[in-house]
Amino acid sequence: MKKRLFSKFAYWLVAIFFVLSSCSNPQSVKNIDSDEFKKIIESSNAPLVLDVRTDMEVASGVIPDAMQIDYTDDNFEQKIAQLDKNKTVFVYCATGGRSAAAASVLAGNGFKHVYNLEGGIEAWKEKGFSVVKNNN
Template identity: 40%
Template sequence: MRILVIFFLLSSIMSCENKSGATLLTSQEMKELITLDSVQLIDVRSLEAFREGHLEGAQNLVYDDEFVQKIKNLDKNKPVAVYCRTGRRSEECSKILEKAGFKKIYQLKGGLTQWEFEDELVRDTISQ
């Protein structure tokens, strides 16, 4: 059953690519994707923002002048899911990842701001 869910998830999002070539994911799609062991989850916000809160399992690779060096420790054969606060920095990072030879790049649409907004909507719906 899990394989069917993953297949459906991946096939439904393949048409949702942004300018970087990364596949844009809604927060719900990202939640499902990051449950997979093979996904490398990357938070590109500042260390301070990362320490204030981040997605479980994420590693902090700050988007700065050294970003290209930082991604050299990632496995290009495994999918990479990248996020920031609003999606702008993660889109830039996705372009860099693509240039570096990563094939499967996923980006959280709207960043953590959208993730938190959608979580709040779900909580409000459940409590009504």
């Protein structure tokens, strides 16, 4: 129990660090609500929608056409390095904390247009927007 509690505490400290560090490059990451997130995705040509939740979390469903790369995976930066940095990236997690940290990492790795879904997929679902089973 203590180990799990410590792990969660350490995880959130890292997430907070990345969120705060994203303030150094505010132009690259835009935090937007679910209405705007959906609107911009729908108007984008071949958007890259990135779900940074764990395998267990994505089993409950994802935003349509999302690709999963688990932010907590040790190889997260190696995996995002394989993505097209010229594409606009729409990133989300469960409630917005991990995706904000992941968005900061994306911006720090040269992605110029990154949108973070405030409130995560929970806010998305609260609006009644569709969620599909992950086929990845």
